[in-house]
Amino acid sequence: MAETAAIAPPPQPMAPPQPVEENATAAPPQPMAPPQPMAENATAAPPQPMAESATVVVVVPPPPPNGATTFLCLILAFFIPPLGVFLKYKCEIEFWICLILTFLAYAPGIIYAVWVIVK
Numbered sequence: 390m391a392e393t394a395a396i397a398p399p400p401q402p403m404a405p406p407q408p409v410e411e412n413a414t415a416a417p418p419q420p421m422a423p424p425q426p427m428a429e430n431a432t433a434a435p436p437q438p439m440a441e442s443a444t445v446v447v448v449v450p451p452p453p454p455n456g457a458t459t460f461l462c463l464i465l466a467f468f469i470p471p472l473g474v475f476l477k478y479k480c481e482i483e484f485w486i487c488l489i490l491t492f493l494a495y496a497p498g499i500i501y502a503v504w505v506i507v508k
Contacts, residue, residue, distance in 0.1 A: 462506045470495075470502035477506055 458476070466473030474487040483505045491498030 459506060463503060466502035466506055467499060470498040474502050474505055 462473040462476050464473075465476065470491045471484060471488040474484045478484050487498055487502050487505065490501050
């Protein structure tokens, strides 16, 4: 069987622009008003200083975990080491180290998690 390819027709030339009617309803452009001269004794206002605002960040250390929280973190550290560390330290550096160690090898992640939780 012979396959036939579709051939696109050649592009059509653009139509010439239509002339604008003389009695169009568009309003003629209005001239701009000339700028007003400054008074001779007037001076430019000095720039106003920007109000300085300071952001105060208060870092509150986490409360010490009680016995039940530590036990729960240790149980989770055995099965999912980064989760046990996350419950105690949130997203601090200890969590990221534990996550990397767990991805590299499971046993170092467990050892590090237990050590960080107990210390």
